[in-house]
Amino acid sequence: MHLKYESTLREPLVDGVKDYHQVTEDIISPIEAKPGKLWYIGFFISLVLLGFGAFSVFWEVYFGTGVWNLNKTIGWGYDITNFVWWVGIGHAGTLISAILLLFRQGWRTGVNRAAEAMTIFAVMCAGQFPIFHMGRVWMGFFILPYPNTRGPVWVNFNSPLLWDVFAISTYFTVSLLFWYSGLIPDFATVRDRAKTKLRKLLYGVASFGWTGSTKHWQRHESLSLVLAGLSTPLVLSVHTIVSFDFATSVIPGWHTTIFPPYFVAGAIFSGFAMVNTLLIITRKILGLEDYITIGHIEAMNKVIVLTGSVVGVAYLTELFMAWYGAVPYEFDTFYKYRAAGPLGWSYWIMMSCNVISPQVFWFSKMRRNIMVTFVMSIIVNIGMWFERFVIICTSLYRDYLPSSWGYYRPSWPEVGFYVGTFGLFFTCFFLFAKYFPVIAVAEIKSVLKTTGKSYKDKMGKYEAQEVEAFAHDHAHHH
């Protein structure tokens, strides 16, 4: 990440004329200013959605899971679809913060903070679905292994559903720690320039007494690097384990070995789309175009076209294996019921949103177009939602026994619950955008001199000189 010298040919990661103080000013002043009208409108809408969600959840808990349109045939519907979808959304955050840190990708610094926040909020939304799907939610602690008074009855450590419990809670905890440990130095920056007593108090508490001591920075760097090293396999494991929920079963359309990599790619795909959706809005509202540049958006679009194509290959592989495997049930599921059956429309929405439309990102004009990116980011998220829906519902609605064939459409509390998680997600994100440094201030400062536009412009003439001097020396030697 911290290169000693970066060529001026490379696109700058920080636009405009900046010095260290200007970086602080640009990123922290929105925290100190009153939020704009758009913020209030957005926050209010989010709260309304959250309220509707809370009501839907109350309805389900009060009357029981029967108010959902699940039955013996389709035991998983909206709930698990939304769970897998939200968990997937979270993955881009960890990918940007951890994997790109290990790969020394400087462009992550502009977007990592918001992406990590997105991860935390998305996992919070995801976790609720399996919990409320349990029905008697107050018995939720049964899923935890602990010595209890009901005799030595333990959870089943062989079950992928229990692996989920461990995977999701570990993922949430580690992401939270990673995010917060990165926030501590930036909270200290907010604290030290605070004008009001309340801000000094709150950010003083939040910054844990950070001073910026060299020894502390040394440990902090070590901590971030190891947490990144831990999160990288973690993020792959989480969605792999989520895919095991399906892959270890014997349902046609589910028990395939391609699921772990296919789910991970899909998760990164939808996660980057959501990061794009959020960052395009955030950079506009908070005026952070200099830090979240077109270059950043283009880099994310490249990841989207890559992972979208990986997902596309996975779909085709599934179709091929369903035919090549010569199992009639598999063949029927994939061809008769998934691509052509009564729920076939969802399959084609998935195909067109995930495989066909992202291909526009092969063209750099499209990758660098904000409007195209924004629309695409939403299309991709719709597509990825349908992917989970297709996997779950089109495998369940036609099983081995034709007498139990059914059709699935959600009831209002199911939709309400889903809408409610949007409310929760955006409520959290609006609060984050108002009260937290949306961009990692310290990290931007550490790459400013190598990747900032104003510094690069100054280096340009030296670089030209170097070339001339080099050419001169070279000629001399021969």
Next chain:
Amino acid sequence: MAVKKFVVGSFDDEAVLFPAVKKVRAAGYKLHDVYTPFPVHGLDHAMGLRETSLHTAGFVYGITGTTTALSVMGWVFTTDWPMNIGGKPHFPLPAFIPITFELTVLFAAVGMVLTFCYLCQLAPFVKKHIFHPRQTDDLFVMAIEVTGKNGAAELKEFLSSVGAKEVNEQTAETGWWLGRYDQESRLYSEPVTVKA
């Protein structure tokens, strides 16, 4: 913790800071600490700080997680309640791998963060002396302890000569105390005694 006397110099560029740090060490002054708004790579080496062993601690925590997961699951399924689940073996190692991995990561991450906070004395309501309000913004602040050997005037002159933009003298608590940044007062009462 003792209250000590410091001469504080602030630098506005890390390129000036590095040679200054080297000169402080060469002159044999007691360099208390350098505060920077972002991690300046190599500064720890320039100051002669030892490499952190936080990652070693992380490894130990990780191993603890691995053994905890394997031993608990093994004990539960073979000794405490050996249940027959679909005719599967009582110690199915492949099925135990996901949880073992997750606990390894969980123990390592949580343990490391707690150790980090402990070593750096970071916690909510911990308050430390801030030598310059802009040390978390854009200044690189060096604090040299005033000892019997060298007087404040000498240190001030020295810091200006190595490129410090702003030099002053401060008495400060070197450690941490429980307090709030919006209040000047400390929550515990300790007689303020200035050491040399």
